Amino acid sequence: MPLYFSPAHAAFYDDGFHSIIPADALEISQARHAELMEEQGAGRIIAAGPDGLPITLDPPAPSTDHLLAWMRRRRNRLLAECDHTQMPDVTLSEARREAWREYRQALRDLPETTTDLTAIEWPVPPA
Known part of the structure; x- marks a missing residue:
């Protein structure tokens, strides 16, 4: 047929x-x-x-807007996963809290510091 x-x-x-x-x-x-x-x-x-x-x-490459939106969604999820590290009642040393603060700031800075949206260098969370 x-x-x-x-x-x-x-x-x-x-x-x-x-x-x-x-x-x-x-x-x-x-x-x-x-x-x-x-x-x-x-x-x-x-x-x-x-x-x-x-x-x-081959499918078309994703647009810059699409890649930025994806990056921001992932970044926001990573930030939400470590929100608790900045709460006043968290039991972290000041040095550990500061390490998490720096990590979170690096995540927030990604849209301005990333030059290649296809090869994003994600910050590594503190150990």
């Missing part, structure tokens, strides 16, 4: 399942469909090639 690929919708259609197949749909083999699904499972994206047939592409 043939499968079809619509370049306009970047979607697959099976005439045994779909009652309407878009007019631009091109026939592809079951074997080619299986190859495309395997590549998609490995992280590639399916798109229409110049001839309208399906191809796989």
Whole structure:
């Protein structure tokens, strides 16, 4: 049973399942469909090639805004995990509390001090 690929919708259609197949749909083999699904499972994206047939592409690189947002979410989680180190009733020596304060400040400074968002040098928490 043939499968079809619509370049306009970047979607697959099976005439045994779909009652309407878009007019631009091109026939592809079951074997080619299986190859495309395997590549998609490995992280590639399916798109229409110049001839309208399906191809796989590497996903686009994340935008700077996306990377900054990810960094801030992780940083905020790391800060929340050590909030207790700065509470007045915590039983830490002054030196240990200061080490945690410096670590927390380094986390807060990351958005301004990081030059390569794909290779962030995360501060190491005090031992």
